[in-house]
Amino acid sequence: MRVVAIIILFIVWLVTDLKLGNKVHRKNIKPMKDHFVRKSSIQFFAHGDKLFDHMLQRIENASDHIHIQFFIFRDDHIGQKFLDLLKEKAIEGVDVRLLVDWGGYHISRKEKKSLLKAGVQLAKTNTPSLPFLFYSINERNHRKVTVIDNQCGYIGGYNVGDEYLGRDPEMGRWRDYHLYIEGEACQDLQDQFTIDWNGSSGKPFNLKDLIPVTSGTGSTPVQIIPTDGAHVVEMIHHLLDQAKEFVFIGTPYFIPGDSLKKKLMQLSARGVDIKLLIPKYPDHALVKDAAFPYFPDLLKSGVDIRQFYEGFYHSKVLIIDEQWCDIGTSNFDKRSFHVNKEINCIIQDHSWIVPVREEIEKDFYESAEKITMDHIKNRSLFEKMKEKIATFISPFL
Known part of the structure; x- marks a missing residue:
């Protein structure tokens, strides 16, 4: 009984700690500010x-x-x-x-x-x-x-x-x-x-002590955008709103949440060519299982989803119409969106983005295989059970 009581107390402590910690974190979030170009x-x-x-x-x-x-x-x-x-x-x-x-x-x-x-x-x-x-x-x-x-x-x-x-x-x-x-x-x-x-x-320094930049x-327009467990979804929505022809997403972890899933489906239905590249072989348990529940609706809407098989794909990139390119530390998942401290670089230069897109798309076309509805339908009962577990704990993956 004592062991059971200790386990129950630990679970109560864990859940309370995570909920209150998140509440305080949300309360301290500052509005997203404009970032210099x-x-x-x-x-x-x-x-x-x-x-x-x-x-x-x-x-x-x-x-x-x-x-x-x-x-x-x-x-x-x-x-x-x-x-x-x-x-x-x-x-x-x-x-x-x-x-x-x-x-x-x-x-x-x-x-x-x-x-x-x-x-x-x-x-x-x-x-x-x-x-x-x-x-x-x-x-x-x-x-x-x-x-x-x-x-x-x-x-x-x-x-x-x-x-x-x-x-x-x-x-x-x-x-x-x-x-x-x-x-x-x-x-x-x-x-x-x-x-x-x-x-x-514990040993702060003053920027004034450094030589100036x-x-x-x-001449390439650049924005550096740091985030503290907030505003990443807002930033991605803003970039996707610019899309008219093409969207490329490369990420090791794809757990977008409902709002971004709907946005991608809407863009695809509107005729925007959307490509998503993820790794075939994950580096952490359950992260890929957490992605699969999003795939059926995205595939039905016309999103081209492929998995990189020549090693591990850890890249974080979002390209919009060869006009916007976002490369940084943020993954396309709930942890980067709502928990982690991240920093991204948004580049607005067609001449810079075109060759980078060509390099990135080599991974998509030459080193990746398509995920189809057959992949979804043929997943085993065990894999589907892992999806349920992964979905439940997805904010922590």
Whole structure:
């Protein structure tokens, strides 16, 4: 009886904690503000090896500061290359800050001591805390931002670890998208890094102490949009409202909710060509099962849904009519919409988007297979049971 009572009390505590934590979070949400359109130069990366080589070179050339934030950082082979270089730069006198989400922090105590000794400043975001312990564990900082000397920066879906180079035999080739930015938009990346660092580290710094952002680099219109468990759905609805001919959605986790499902169905019924790309092989239990209940209505309305089979598809991208392109950290799921801290980059440049669309659609046409109504009908009883469970817990997936 005592064990049963403890289990019941734990469940009551868990549910109450999550509900009250969410209530407080919702109460503190601020209205979505307008975000400046900046002129910048943007480079697109779809391969981890090329991205990391590029990042390491820019870090090596840094002279003032290196500010790096990731959701996951491992001190494995590629992670150690980053850490060794950061220590070198800190010893040279460069201001080096590394910020990692508590849930994705995989740096050993020994390595931490080595970093601190070299002068690297290290902090974790979203450390679990009271009074809402379980809610704080569930709420993650999913942002991936790098700013170097306020001259250049990075934003996108890649974390730091060997699996992002395709070195995990279970996951295989890792497909993701990341952006390199030079110019005015670096100010927005730096602003958000500063907010996250000052709110987490206990050692705040002042933006005025940094060298100013270089203006006039690049002509591509860019908006950097950070979100704190709100306004992502609003942002996506706004982008979809612009669609007249074409929509491409790439996401590792597709749990859109009813309003976005209806919006996609309406657009498809209106003649908009909608393509959705997801991974065939999921990296977490039940996430794909949570997507399947949305597929029948979308397929019937004409949405072309395909699953990437050459490894794991982790990309987060939304393209509208070759006029708008959204690449960042937000997945097309309830966790990114309502819980996580995210940051996205919206690009408004037809000449930039056209070649990027061609690159992205290679994954859709050459490395993916169609999901049809037969796939839905032929799912086993066990798979359908998993769908029910996944739907019930979808806000936490």
